[in-house]
Amino acid sequence: MLVVYRFAVTEGETEAFARDAEGALAALASCAGYERGGLGRALDSFTDGEDTAWMLWTEWSDVGSYRRALSNFQVKMATPLLSRALPEASGFEVLAECAPGGEPRRTGSDRAPDPDEARREAAR
Numbered sequence: 001m002l003v004v005y006r007f008a009v010t011e012g013e014t015e016a017f018a019r020d021a022e023g024a025l026a027a028l029a030s031c032a033g034y035e036r037g038g039l040g041r042a043l044d045s046f047t048d049g050e051d052t053a054w055m056l057w058t059e060w061s062d063v064g065s066y067r068r069a070l071s072n073f074q075v076k077m078a079t080p081l082l083s084r085a086l087p088e089a090s091g092f093e094v095l096a097e098c099a100p101g102g103e104p105r106r107t108g109s110d111r112a113p114d115p116d117e118a119r120r121e122a123a124r
Contacts, residue, residue, distance in 0.1 A: 002057065
């Protein structure tokens with residue numbers, strides 16, 4: 001599972017944001033099921049009054065691990081930063097992978113064919 005949080009950061013916030021984002025990344029990395037992650041900034045330069053896009057990404061062994069990580073105390077302490085993420089989808093299941101020089105390899109979906117039925121079963 002891949003999780004991508006995107007942020008709009010002003011030039012004046014850069015240092016504090018990077019420090020807080022690294023703390024959030026360390027908190028997420030301490031959780032079971034975490035595989036890897038990173039912090040990146042768009043290559044476009046700052047222009048007067050414009051924010052620059054930043055991205056915090058993590059990979060997880062499965063969706064359950066990621067969801068349990070969100071309940072972790074250290075991760076909850078990083079919530080102020082994570083709540084700044086742009087309001088868009090952040091969790092993605094990986095459906096194909098490709099090694100350097102290789103051919104794309106499809107992976108199966110973990111999604112239930114009928115999400116409503118899966119929710120009913122989970123509620124039991």
